[in-house]
Amino acid sequence: MIEAIERIGRLPAIPTHDWCDQAAAAAGDAILPSSGVFAIGVGAVRNDTIERIDAVGVHAVGASEGRADDVRQTLRGIGTLPTTVRIAGAESKLAVVQESELRKSSAWSTSTAGRFLLSRGMTAVLIGAGLIADADPTRALWVLGAVEDGAPIVGDMMFVTVILLALLRRARLALSGVGRDSSEWISPREQEILGQLVLGKSVRQIAEETGRSAHTIHDHVKSLHRKLNATSRGELIARALGHVTRGVRIRETSRKIKQA
Numbered sequence: 083m084i085e086a087i088e089r090i091g092r093l094p095a096i097p098t099h100d101w102c103d104q105a106a107a108a109a110g111d112a113i114l115p116s117s118g119v120f121a122i123g124v125g126a127v128r129n130d131t132i133e134r135i136d137a138v139g140v141h142a143v144g145a146s147e148g149r150a151d152d153v154r155q156t157l158r159g160i161g162t163l164p165t166t167v168r169i170a171g172a173e174s175k176l177a178v179v180q181e182s183e184l185r186k187s188s189a190w191s192t193s194t195a196g197r198f199l200l201s202r203g204m205t206a207v208l209i210g211a212g213l214i215a216d217a218d219p220t221r222a223l224w225v226l227g228a229v230e231d232g233a234p235i236v237g238d239m240m241f242v243t244v245i246l247l248a249l250l251r252r253a254r255l256a257l258s259g260v261g262r263d264s265s266e267w268i269s270p271r272e273q274e275i276l277g278q279l280v281l282g283k284s285v286r287q288i289a290e291e292t293g294r295s296a297h298t299i300h301d302h303v304k305s306l307h308r309k310l311n312a313t314s315r316g317e318l319i320a321r322a323l324g325h326v327t328r329g330v331r332i333r334e335t336s337r338k339i340k341q342a
Contacts, residue, residue, distance in 0.1 A: 083237075083241060083244065085112075086112035086245055086248075087244075087245070087248050089108045089112075090105070090108045090245070090248045090252055091248070091252065093105055093108060094268075095255050095322065095323065096256055096276075096310060097256055097257050097260045097264075097309075098270075098273050099264075099267050099268065099269055099273075100139070101139070101267065102122050102123065102124065103139035103140070103141070105122045105253070106120050106121060106122040107141040109225070109246065109249050110141035110143065110227070112236065112237075113227055113235055113236050113237070113242055113245060114141075114143050114235070114236065115229055115234060115235060116143065116233070117143060117145040117146050117229065117233065118142070118143060118207075118228055118235075119140060119146050119149060119153050119227075120140070120142075120228075121138060121139065121153060121154075121225070121226045122138070122139045122140075122223065122224070122226075122249075123135050123136075123137060123138045123139070123157060123223070123225075123226075124136050124214070124221075124222070124253075125222065126221065127213075127220055132211065132224055133220075134262075135157060136262050136263070136264050137267075138154055138158055140154045146204070146228075146229075149204075152198075153198070153199075156194060156195060156198045157226075178225075178239065179208065179209055179210065180239065181205055181206060181207045181208070184196075184209065190206070190209075199228050203230060204228045204230060205228065205230075206226060206227070206228045207227050207235045208225070208226075208227045208235065209224070209225065209226050209227075210224065210225050212224075212247075212253075214250065214253045214257050214258050215254075215257075215259075221258070223249070223253040223257070225246060255324060259310075259311060260309075266309060267309070268306070272302050272305060275292075275299060275302045276306055277322075278291070279303070279319060280319050280322050280323065285300050285303060303318075306318055310322075
């Protein structure tokens with residue numbers, strides 16, 4: 083468990099384009115048995131239904147590796163997803179339900195995701211959701227684990243819950259301040275430049291080392307400031323390192339209130 087918690091703690095502290103995939107791999111490797119699929123998504127949850135999915139990450143192991151892309155497309159294509167769980171707004175609150183409970187839900191077994199997994203001999207062993215944005219009571223991280231029919235997940239529910247709580251806390255750090263459009267998350271090029279800024283390099287130095295114009299690098303830096311809601315180079319680097327200043331939190335809250 084310690085290794086899994088440490089790996090989750092190394093997930094990006096900012097909304098990178100592959101954050102969900104990295105998170106699915108970190109949690110999935112700890113929970114899945116020798117064959118299975120673990121999916122993580124960000125979207126809106128109301129009561130016991132995931133009603134909008136903005137971003138999805140999928141990790142598959144063993145015989146299920148060839149199903150990762152199919153699972154990703156299936157989850158992206160569904161309009162709603164019944165979870166049979168209800169969540170509250172406390173930071174540490176995570177609702178998780180096991181297969182035995184899912185089987186009692188006709189909404190789940192007849193859903194697009196449920197039919198897809200069952201038709202391929204896979205069983206959903208857990209599904210859960212937790213809030214990641216204090217200013218938006220519907221903004222949530224949700225998780226879905228599926229294994230070859232009959233295979234048990236790794237560890238008991240206490241083990242699973244601890245792993246998922248660590249994942250939820252990291253998601254709140256990285257994703258709570260971002261919008262619904264995942265295309266606005268940090269691109270690979272921007273992530274590369276941000277890494278150079280963290281090392282203390284100037285725009286001119288980055289331009290020289292990457293073979294791009296200073297104007298292009300400056301535009302990327304401006305985009306990073308906007309996406310991470312930072313007004314100074316110091317705030318930008320603080321966000322990259324997982325430190326959210328009080329000023330950034332105030333501006334994010336103000337922006338969300340205006341969008342409401």
